Amino acid sequence: MELLKDWKWRYATKKFDTEKKISNEDLQNLKEAIQLAPSSYGLQPFKVLIVDDPEVREKLSPVSWNQPQITEASHLFVFAAKTGMDKDYIEKFIELRADKQGKSKEELQAYGDFIFNSIKDKSNEELTHWNSRQVYIALSNLLTACANQRIDACPMEGFDNNAYNKILGLEEHGLHAVAVVAVGYRSSEDSYADLEKVRFPEEVLFETV
Numbered sequence: 425m426e427l428l429k430d431w432k433w434r435y436a437t438k439k440f441d442t443e444k445k446i447s448n449e450d451l452q453n454l455k456e457a458i459q460l461a462p463s464s465y466g467l468q469p470f471k472v473l474i475v476d477d478p479e480v481r482e483k484l485s486p487v488s489w490n491q492p493q494i495t496e497a498s499h500l501f502v503f504a505a506k507t508g509m510d511k512d513y514i515e516k517f518i519e520l521r522a523d524k525q526g527k528s529k530e531e532l533q534a535y536g537d538f539i540f541n542s543i544k545d546k547s548n549e550e551l552t553h554w555n556s557r558q559v560y561i562a563l564s565n566l567l568t569a570c571a572n573q574r575i576d577a578c579p580m581e582g583f584d585n586n587a588y589n590k591i592l593g594l595e596e597h598g599l600h601a602v603a604v605v606a607v608g609y610r611s612s613e614d615s616y617a618d619l620e621k622v623r624f625p626e627e628v629l630f631e632t633v
């Protein structure tokens with residue numbers, strides 16, 4: 425399987441080449457990889473900020489344990505989960521679905537009600553966690569797409585989520601920073617590139633029942 429080669433090639437890049445930028449065409453493909461990720465009911469309860477502004481990235485650096493990827497990578501993707509879930513959002517999703525699938529809103533009403541009934545008794549915190557889990561599926565799509573295109577990436581949770589919310593103004597948009605992916609090209613000085621992969625063996629990881 426070709427994909428196995430891609431996953432073996434990739435590693436969590438620590439040091440990026442600051443001179444190399446990913447092309448617009450590659451960026452477009454990576455965005456599409458995120459867009460095509462599956463999500464529960466198809467709701468895509470998140471937003472992805474691509475932080476271009478060097479000044480903003482400088483501000484994010486100290487609240488990311490000063491990890492060099494934040495300022496040195498070509499592009500920085502910040503994945504923010506929607507906080508909670510509401511009828512309006514589900515309504516908008518149903519409208520989109522009706523439009524895309526050539527159905528009437530009425531035809532899809534039962535599906536919308538079904539989604540709403542499944543979430544209406546959950547707390548905001550539970551819903552935000554649920555939304556965050558959808559984020560990780562999209563994040564994984566991005567990592568795989570990068571590897572496939574021989575673009576380096578580092579998934580990151582080592583940052584202060586609340587500080588990101590403040591700096592990027594996420595809270596007022598009903599969003600919460602969950603994870604970051606730094607994307608670009610490895611520096612020839614990144615010693616992590618040559619390290620052996622560390623993974624538990626099959627017999628530890630799998631069980632047939």
Ligand SMILES: Cc1cc2nc3c(=O)[nH]c(=O)nc-3n(C[C@H](O)[C@H](O)[C@H](O)COP(=O)(O)O)c2cc1C
Binds near residue numbers: 435437578579621
């Ligand atoms: C959700 C998540 C959060 C991570 N956070 C960081 C991080 O903040 N900084 C970092 O350098 N690596 C981070 N990593 C990278 C992991 O340490 C790395 O994926 C793991 O050690 C396996 O190594 P490999 O990706 O090079 O195969 C993170 C990985 C994931 C999936």
